Amino acid sequence: MPTSELPAAAPALFTDRYELTMVAAALADGTAERDCVFEVFARRLSHGRRYGVVAGTGRVLDLLPHFRFGDRELASLREQGLTDERLLAWLADFRFTGDIDGYAEGELYFPGSPVFTVRAPFAQGVLLETLVLSVLNHDTAIASAAARMVGTAGGRPCIEMGARRTHEEAAVAAARAAYLVGFTASSDLEAGRRYGVPTTGTSAHAFTLLHDDEESAFRSQVATLGVGTTLLVDTYDVDQGIRTAVEVAGPQLGAIRLDSGDLPTLAVRARALLDELGATSTRIIVTSDLDEYAIAGMMAAPVDGFGVGTRLVTGSGVPTASMVYKLVERDGVPVEKASEGKHSIGGRKHAVRRHDDAGTAVCEVVSAAPVEPRDGDRDLVVPLVRGGVPCSDLDPRAALEQARAHHAEVRQALPPGAWALSGGEPALETLRT
């Protein structure tokens, strides 16, 4: 009998097979318990972006307690040919008992920022690699793109509506990431259920086409949703649509939505017509393949809100954040792959953001040794997990609100060049000491 619930996912299997074969070999040769430090960082900001936004940390911490190998997982591993008995016995008892430090969710990051650091016995730390990277790379890519849109929109609301353009679960995470950086709402009801993201939406062209004419559709919508609703006016002729909308809803109509055509031009015309019809407080919402550049192109137009879909959930050209999960220390000794020597510093990192007297950020300092504190320095690395237990007991909704507030605060300190949409250098230089 089908229910509304899907068979539950198995987070411990959101894992690349090679992690288990490495654990098997390390258990056999005695290295599995070596004390290790794994660090997540990005070598670059893609596409000349000026800053990135750390996102997904809360989701990783939510998943961690479920990262267990129960009968279902172990049976599947056997079926997949992972039959090493020592490995399976160890996995059956597995529980993460290590420490995790990292940038707070919503924090800004730059090349080399140690955004997430796991200290644990090798076998425990290596197991988390894929899941940690999946979550952080996806959510960070979306948040980093979304932050540029919010920054460009200059206070006008941005609404996330890209669920249909990405995997159904990625859509929920994308809505969360967008809200984190200042989007005001999402179309995705599951994001509302899981994370308390405000949800919004009224109607599509199909609703107008369903009815015998546009007026019938508008009357129906207003009867059910009230005059404060948003009417989609571009199914047939936009001017006529606006006239019909105001005729049906009256001048108190909440908003109209434009979803096609040359939006800046249409918005100017629509505003003039709405004002002429007395609907001076009716807002104009635009949608249709928007991104930060399209938003920038409409800042002079009388647009009151932006609905962003495809380009948001695909990271506006950067669908993944290029973060890597690297072993940087083993038994207290820094280690590094030879070909990466130039860019790596071994060991667990300290990181501070340095600010000038006016409170503007001037650089990021990343160091294997504690950083000599100066006025205006802010420590970036905070404890996230101790002995396998999350340091915060906030529920997922409260954690998201906290991260959203943190992001809003720290982005204020960025230098003005950070808001440039053109490709260039990171807004802050990272000093490695």
Place this chain on the structure above:
Amino acid sequence: MPTSELPAAAPALFTDRYELTMVAAALADGTAERDCVFEVFARRLSHGRRYGVVAGTGRVLDLLPHFRFGDRELASLREQGLTDERLLAWLADFRFTGDIDGYAEGELYFPGSPVFTVRAPFAQGVLLETLVLSVLNHDTAIASAAARMVGTAGGRPCIEMGARRTHEEAAVAAARAAYLVGFTASSDLEAGRRYGVPTTGTSAHAFTLLHDDEESAFRSQVATLGVGTTLLVDTYDVDQGIRTAVEVAGPQLGAIRLDSGDLPTLAVRARALLDELGATSTRIIVTSDLDEYAIAGMMAAPVDGFGVGTRLVTGSGVPTASMVYKLVERDGVPVEKASEGKHSIGGRKHAVRRHDDAGTAVCEVVSAAPVEPRDGDRDLVVPLVRGGVPCSDLDPRAALEQARAHHAEVRQALPPGAWALSGGEPALETLRT
């Protein structure tokens, strides 16, 4: 007490809020039961691609029985302000009872191909929009990119290993989509569990760095995984790594993996060295930011297999398939949004692929009327759901194998120009009659 299971997702809430507000209004005005046809199609193939591959159909059909509004979903809708009692009562009883037709999963598609068609009362059909598009747009984008890689690799195995570069659930769907079009394996253990995709993987640089030296790491790996394993030889010096690998495993070593540097050059050198050491049957696997172009650049090199990650799971530049879900018929009357008139044909569609005497596909015929059959025509639209019940009773693994076989068969019929990687026109023209 945490378990290995996540709280189950609620597929009915993988839905844009506006679908529910439309249903509420349609229930109030009596249009909810109007017989409607919604069609999923893509107006174009992005980036000058020559063909697309329909993927995700099986996942939609798996999700459909769970698309129900239980107490959990209804409580959330109330909390989100959707308090219309008529709507909530209707949702509580909701079960999809309509018909679905479409292209078989794995089938090729072109602009305007009616890949998925839902016939149902308006309220039922409109509810499925977001979920159907999320699944088809994501999975189709990945499959379409993966098919180009498989086509370019010309029989050499391609292995999917991009889980870390995309959302953890999208990773499972991506592994499924890649296998569908001919990838031989995936790194993702959950794809193995859920869909029976063969999984593979041996070790990462971290495993070498964990050990006191490369030789110890190789000895450990071979002891646990056998001489048939794949040794990663580029942590330090590649030549020395290969010598050590063969010394440790003997000439029966299964494979080496190269994950950095100029791969074609390295592969030539590695082959010569392996042969010199007597390891003439040891294969060379390459990984590191591969895509169809990088694979093409290595076809003259002695490479025996390609591991593809980031560029696969992000659709190689096209992370979403641009499919739309449009109301095309209402109460038997074709409908269309004015601004799209040129490209739409109302009503439920018939579609055939036309072939010449040699069996090569020559065009796609899409028509609102049945197509007069000719020799070499193949019907593309098959029944998927009747009266809410899936037409196939294959389990998800068997359905995936069936789709994989179907894809392998139909791609044989494409004209040679379809394999071009350069941007251009679709390989088949779509005739709309």
